[in-house]
Amino acid sequence: MYTIGQVADMFGLPVSTLRYYDKQGLFPELERTSGIRRFGDTELEALRVIECLKKAGMEIKDIRLFMEWCAEGPSTYPKRKAMFEERKAHMESEIANMNRALDMLRFKCWYYEQAIQDGNEDRVKALIPDNLPEEIKEIYENAHAR
Amino acid sequence: MYTIGQVADMFGLPVSTLRYYDKQGLFPELERTSGIRRFGDTELEALRVIECLKKAGMEIKDIRLFMEWCAEGPSTYPKRKAMFEERKAHMESEIANMNRALDMLRFKCWYYEQAIQDGNEDRVKALIPDNLPEEIKEIYENAHAR
DNA sequence: GTAATACCTAAACCTGACTTTAGGTCAAGG
DNA sequence: CCTTGACCTAAAGTCAGGTTTAGGTATTAC
Numbered sequence: 001m002y003t004i005g006q007v008a009d010m011f012g013l014p015v016s017t018l019r020y021y022d023k024q025g026l027f028p029e030l031e032r033t034s035g036i037r038r039f040g041d042t043e044l045e046a047l048r049v050i051e052c053l054k055k056a057g058m059e060i061k062d063i064r065l066f067m068e069w070c071a072e073g074p075s076t077y078p079k080r081k082a083m084f085e086e087r088k089a090h091m092e093s094e095i096a097n098m099n100r101a102l103d104m105l106r107f108k109c110w111y112y113e114q115a116i117q118d119g120n121e122d123r124v125k126a127l128i129p130d131n132l133p134e135e136i137k138e139i140y141e142n143a144h145a146r
Numbered sequence: 147m148y149t150i151g152q153v154a155d156m157f158g159l160p161v162s163t164l165r166y167y168d169k170q171g172l173f174p175e176l177e178r179t180s181g182i183r184r185f186g187d188t189e190l191e192a193l194r195v196i197e198c199l200k201k202a203g204m205e206i207k208d209i210r211l212f213m214e215w216c217a218e219g220p221s222t223y224p225k226r227k228a229m230f231e232e233r234k235a236h237m238e239s240e241i242a243n244m245n246r247a248l249d250m251l252r253f254k255c256w257y258y259e260q261a262i263q264d265g266n267e268d269r270v271k272a273l274i275p276d277n278l279p280e281e282i283k284e285i286y287e288n289a290h291a292r
Numbered sequence: 293g294t295a296a297t298a299c300c301t302a303a304a305c306c307t308g309a310c311t312t313t314a315g316g317t318c319a320a321g322g
Numbered sequence: 323c324c325t326t327g328a329c330c331t332a333a334a335g336t337c338a339g340g341t342t343t344a345g346g347t348a349t350t351a352c
Contacts, residue, residue, distance in 0.1 A: 005297095005298065016340075016341055016342080019300090020340060036299060052254075057244075059338080059339090074261070074266055074267075077262045081259060081262065088251040094244065098240065100201070101201040101202040102202075102234065104198050105237065106234065108226075108227075116227065119220060150330095161328095163309090163310065165331090166309075166310060181330060181331095182329060183330090207308095
């Protein structure tokens, strides 16, 4: 069993964040002795999971739901899986969007490289969108696809 | 020349957002006739660029900077290019992080699929991290790599 | 015995990107 | 004439995810 300060050190998180997570219901099993939080293995594991779920872009209230389901037992396996499936689909489309934004950035870098060489944007502007060199054409099209 | 309401319709944005963008300095060249905003080609182009830059995760204050550079002329090409290069690097690392989070989600989906089949987590828990089947091992390792 | 720590709470504050509200101007329509 | 609708402003409100502050308790250190 660990105190909040020890856990904060272990995870490199501010104490205030742990208290905030607790208040948001992210540790449904957390125990206390005379008012003081006692973090056990369950909570350490929960924190590892929280770090993952946050990376996956999940909101606190969804993470709480997940933690509650974990505390409820095997009957919630399907709900938990469904939550991850939904997240997975969401992330896949986010990544696709970001890759398009990335191609837009690649295009802009190329564009300004040309403009710097020419001293103006006239020539490079005239190439858009139909006379782009092969090397950049596909990037441009990907970036502007809807 | 268009009014704010017409532009809002064209871009599918609330009027309030356009006024907000203006207040944030995103249209440095915007003109007015007796107090009323007049959006011209420069502003429509700016809005297209703003949509791109927002997709690339840029903050309003950086977009403002960019717009100011655009208004300043060719001497700012290198700054503009550098901004896009920096954004590009940032996005690439974000995408890499998201792909790792995605592998974590794939792993969790697989994990709960096993748990549902078994009715408990005992067997699948025991497989982690050294006895995972080939099909999932790489995903697990990618997800947990630092 | 008192000062420094580590813990506790409730409540206020912060940031970013907007949105909403309250109050005002001006032109056109009935 | 007066209401409707499009425009304007400044200022306050909203949301998430924390952080900070103010005030209190309990243990240990000198």
